[in-house]
Amino acid sequence: MFDALTDKFNSVFRSLSGRGRITEANVSDAMREVRKALLEADVNYQVAKQFCKDVRDAAMGAEVIKSLHPGQVMVKIVNDELTKLMGPVDPKVYYVSPGPTVVMMAGLQGSGKTTTAAKLAKLIAEKDGKKPLLVADDLQRPAAIEQLCTLGEQIGVPVYKEDGIKDAVKVAKNGLRHARKNGHDVVILDTAGRLHVDEEMMNEIAAVARTVTPHQIYLVCDAMTGQDAVNSAREFNKRLELDGVILTKLDGDARGGAALSMRQVTGKPIKFVGIGEKMEDLEPFYPDRMASRILGMG
Numbered sequence: 001m002f003d004a005l006t007d008k009f010n011s012v013f014r015s016l017s018g019r020g021r022i023t024e025a026n027v028s029d030a031m032r033e034v035r036k037a038l039l040e041a042d043v044n045y046q047v048a049k050q051f052c053k054d055v056r057d058a059a060m061g062a063e064v065i066k067s068l069h070p071g072q073v074m075v076k077i078v079n080d081e082l083t084k085l086m087g088p089v090d091p092k093v094y095y096v097s098p099g100p101t102v103v104m105m106a107g108l109q110g111s112g113k114t115t116t117a118a119k120l121a122k123l124i125a126e127k128d129g130k131k132p133l134l135v136a137d138d139l140q141r142p143a144a145i146e147q148l149c150t151l152g153e154q155i156g157v158p159v160y161k162e163d164g165i166k167d168a169v170k171v172a173k174n175g176l177r178h179a180r181k182n183g184h185d186v187v188i189l190d191t192a193g194r195l196h197v198d199e200e201m202m203n204e205i206a207a208v209a210r211t212v213t214p215h216q217i218y219l220v221c222d223a224m225t226g227q228d229a230v231n232s233a234r235e236f237n238k239r240l241e242l243d244g245v246i247l248t249k250l251d252g253d254a255r256g257g258a259a260l261s262m263r264q265v266t267g268k269p270i271k272f273v274g275i276g277e278k279m280e281d282l283e284p285f286y287p288d289r290m291a292s293r294i295l296g297m298g
Helices: 003-017 024-040 045-061 070-086 113-127 144-155 168-181 199-212 227-240 257-266 287-294
Strands: 101-107 132-137 186-191 216-222 244-248 270-274 282-284
Touching: 003 024, 003 070, 003 287, 024 045, 024 070, 045 070, 045 257, 070 257, 070 287, 101 113, 101 199, 113 132, 113 144, 113 186, 113 216, 113 244, 113 270, 113 282, 132 144, 132 168, 168 186, 168 199, 186 199, 199 227, 216 227, 227 257, 244 257, 257 270
Parallel strands: 101 186, 101 216, 132 186, 216 244, 244 270
Antiparallel strands: 270 282
């Protein structure tokens, strides 16, 4: 994960460590290298530029140039600034009482939304002791309902579905009613994948949101699409007022642009990350752990 970025950061730190005392010009040179590495990792240009300025300012404030171990001091500063860049994040899902808490999953086609909905249901059932219901509200993709039913069976979570219906608002409303009647305290709505430029589909998801008034709306994005994921999140947020982002396929993302840019560009936190294909491969996102991983420290 993010191997190229890790290598570049380590190379910059090595060059600073090998100098003994360093100058302000050395720090500026190092930041130029870091900015180049961030842009190659598909980090948003403004985010990369601001990050390097913040690190440089912190380095001057910490008087790195007077330090006997400038490389070590720089590692600490970069680690802190990376954590700040991706945070703060509250990884908890907040539940309402009385329930059910309604969580709506939105996203592009092919982002792994249906699988992620099932992973989230498993996570909150096992970690938080909840009794979730999955609602198959993706009425566009032919195999979506069947896929969700299969996953639901696999993880032991019931799925509400209506065959042959094309009204997403109606299915969502009926699913919520079913949840109340059957004692489910969390409802996870799997909506259809859509492009933010598809006006008709965006109107549909807005109508579903107005009808069931979800307590949490998560956008599921494919980490490997980098800035496309970030730009989509920004546009979705204008229509839906997202509560957070779930980044899928992070284990296959060699660059890291989406993870590093998302918070700053959209103002929305990454709440969870998908790190594999198994049902348990969804975990809360911790910026400090991710920063350590990027720097090859964890």
